[in-house]
Amino acid sequence: xxxxxxxxxxxxxxxxxxxxxxxxxxxxxxxxxxxxxxxxxxxxxxxxxxxxxxxxxxxxxxxxxxxxxxxxxxxxxxxxxxxxxxxxxxxxxxxxxxxxxxxxxxxxxxxxxxxxxxxxxxxxxxxxxxxxxxxxxxxxxxxxxxxxxxxxxxxxxxxxxxxxxxxxxxxxxxxxxxxxxxxxxxxxxxxx
Amino acid sequence: xxxxxxxxxxxxxxxxxxxxxxxxxxxxxxxxxxxxxxxxxxxxxxxxxxxxxxxxxxxxxxxxxxxxxxxxxxxxxxxxxxxxxxxxxxxxxxxxxxxxxxxxxxxxxxxxxxxxxxxxxxxxxxxxxxxxxxxxxxxxxxxxxxxxxxxxxxxxxxxxxxxxxxxxxxxxxxxxxxxxxxxxxxxxxxxxxxxxxxxxxxxxxxxxxxxxxxxxxxxxxxxxxxxxxxxxxxxxxxxxxxxxxxxxxxxxxxxxxxxxxxxxxxxxxxxxxxxxxxxxxxxxxxxxxxxxxxxxxxxxxxxxxxxxxxxxxxxxxxxxxxxxxxxxxxxxxxxxxxxxxxxxxxxxxxxxxxxxxxxxxxxxxxxxxxxxxxxxxxxxxxxxxxxxxxxxxxxxxxxxxxxxxxxxxxxxxxxxxxxxxxxxxxxxxxxxxxxxxxxxxxxxxxxxxxxxxxxxxxxxxxxxxxxxxxxxxxxxxxxxxxxxxxxxxxxxxxxxxxxxxxxxxxxxxxxxxxxxxxxx
Numbered sequence: 001x002x003x004x005x006x007x008x009x010x011x012x013x014x015x016x017x018x019x020x021x022x023x024x025x026x027x028x029x030x031x032x033x034x035x036x037x038x039x040x041x042x043x044x045x046x047x048x049x050x051x052x053x054x055x056x057x058x059x060x061x062x063x064x065x066x067x068x069x070x071x072x073x074x075x076x077x078x079x080x081x082x083x084x085x086x087x088x089x090x091x092x093x094x095x096x097x098x099x100x101x102x103x104x105x106x107x108x109x110x111x112x113x114x115x116x117x118x119x120x121x122x123x124x125x126x127x128x129x130x131x132x133x134x135x136x137x138x139x140x141x142x143x144x145x146x147x148x149x150x151x152x153x154x155x156x157x158x159x160x161x162x163x164x165x166x167x168x169x170x171x172x173x174x175x176x177x178x179x180x181x182x183x184x185x186x187x188x189x190x191x192x
Numbered sequence: 193x194x195x196x197x198x199x200x201x202x203x204x205x206x207x208x209x210x211x212x213x214x215x216x217x218x219x220x221x222x223x224x225x226x227x228x229x230x231x232x233x234x235x236x237x238x239x240x241x242x243x244x245x246x247x248x249x250x251x252x253x254x255x256x257x258x259x260x261x262x263x264x265x266x267x268x269x270x271x272x273x274x275x276x277x278x279x280x281x282x283x284x285x286x287x288x289x290x291x292x293x294x295x296x297x298x299x300x301x302x303x304x305x306x307x308x309x310x311x312x313x314x315x316x317x318x319x320x321x322x323x324x325x326x327x328x329x330x331x332x333x334x335x336x337x338x339x340x341x342x343x344x345x346x347x348x349x350x351x352x353x354x355x356x357x358x359x360x361x362x363x364x365x366x367x368x369x370x371x372x373x374x375x376x377x378x379x380x381x382x383x384x385x386x387x388x389x390x391x392x393x394x395x396x397x398x399x400x401x402x403x404x405x406x407x408x409x410x411x412x413x414x415x416x417x418x419x420x421x422x423x424x425x426x427x428x429x430x431x432x433x434x435x436x437x438x439x440x441x442x443x444x445x446x447x448x449x450x451x452x453x454x455x456x457x458x459x460x461x462x463x464x465x466x467x468x469x470x471x472x473x474x475x476x477x478x479x480x481x482x483x484x485x486x487x488x489x490x491x492x493x494x495x496x497x498x499x500x501x502x503x504x505x506x507x508x509x510x511x512x513x514x515x516x517x518x519x520x521x522x523x524x525x526x527x528x529x530x531x532x533x534x535x536x537x538x539x540x541x542x543x544x545x546x547x548x549x550x551x552x553x554x555x556x557x558x559x560x561x562x563x564x565x566x567x568x569x570x571x572x573x574x575x576x577x578x579x580x581x582x583x584x585x586x587x588x589x590x591x592x593x594x595x596x597x598x599x600x601x602x603x604x605x606x607x608x609x610x611x612x613x614x615x616x617x618x619x620x621x622x623x624x625x626x627x628x629x630x631x632x633x634x635x636x637x638x639x640x641x642x643x644x645x646x647x648x649x650x651x652x653x654x655x656x657x658x659x660x661x662x663x664x665x666x667x668x669x670x671x672x673x674x675x676x677x678x679x680x681x682x683x684x685x686x687x688x689x690x691x692x693x694x695x696x697x698x699x700x701x702x703x704x705x706x707x708x709x710x711x712x
Contacts, residue, residue, distance in 0.1 A: 177374025
């Protein structure tokens, strides 16, 4: 079995994740921005990677990748500790040049690539023969969309009018709609 | 008349996040979970004079919380803030977590269990403890209590109308659904908690019924274990969560009872049993079913606004029975912005372009009917080292084949309804602009994480049956085979999936079983 076949089998997935978690770095991560508040789940390196990913996933002119990365950190705090650790490893793997070199011939960390090359890296993950890389692409993209489209300021540009106004109308009665309740209402209203 | 606001403020309702010391409570019956199973059992037992305590992990919310805004409501109302997935991240798991359970966020579609499914269970899974006819009076009672009735065809939103008309024009059987709503204003936001309590969820019906009849409710308490001694459960022990629902307070709860009823749903009920070491025959967590779901989005000249209007008012079961092939059924999904954005494939400019037209898009889904074929045996709930559940669900080849066929049917339906183009949820997507290029769909790669798959219907994991070696609970009263004071009453007891949206199946079975357990 040659190396490529071995990788395709997915047996390598766990080892790759380990590599992403700590991993030998050929080049350091580029520092793009500082978080405005203490991070709950991501470490600083992971935060920089998420900022870089968010900038490519959300290209709307009003999007601020730093704000999105802060929201993503918060939403990760709502998952079990193992899921947080897996995501941290995926982010590390995504950034780390060594697995990049091994799998894609890319020796530069994701944060140090230009925009077009970052898009290319995202697509390499999307199209990978390894489930673990495809899942990483989907996890990262999903986190960005939740962070961006959850904010009502993103809505006008996608022609979403937001929720309707329902103020002043709500049932506060547990029996509303039951036949007995309707009969009682009718009686109260003097209906025959 | 029972005012919800009065019930919620009553002394019988205990907010675990506020406890300043460990809690010790006791009752005749402790029910773990307040969703479709637990709330029904609680209301029946409390009405029969049994002393009941219901324990719920989620928060106790009201219309004040249900502002129809995904960013505000999803972290409150869904397990893991809707980030729960299967082990390989290939399937997104939509499952509620709140007083009222998933019924607070479901899309109100109400079906009785198909009679043929109950017969299949009897024949293939040794479910001899009840007949379909035994459940019927309970369906009828639930339907009256929850105002379940058929949708008026004229009230369909455009998302459902396109599905309905497309099916008719293709000659695929389709029908209006039934919904558990009263005086519905068709806001469309069933998935983020009904803002006007038109949805007759457990939160506003059976939970208040139970409390009104004397039951107590402890919320923000996650049950960790069932403690046992001499073959009986003696207590349920749990961790109290803070008001966010995601951090522990450091305080614990112990609930002592004579009888325990596990109603945590298809992922959490097996997890409680596994954490408690109660898995003698090794079947707990196995045969977990999801109705794994794929979708397409059709683009139309006219606005669709799939986010407004009742989310699911049409359903097609034309392909539910495909003999040796795995069946599927087709429905619509509400296109809220975050839900749509995560379903739509791609990133950057291509994704943005699709989002800019999302108000003109349908979102139609096909749900695979798992568990009826030997090689579609569902997934397995295991435990992570922290004790949190982890669902492993490898999608078998025959289910992928069902998806392939289902996707083609969904594309055909949209084209018949006048779509300019129909796009799959593959990444990269396949876009079809007319009958002539339907063949493009043949190139779709059906593998994990190449196509969006989600589940809103979790079932199985604690299956019922009359063979103690082949099931977890016996079918006559859903009592555990070896532990005499433990029952499991929720969607986890189903030996297969259902082929229909599950809420009413759980209500009906829970009411039947509660009536058998209740003292006469």
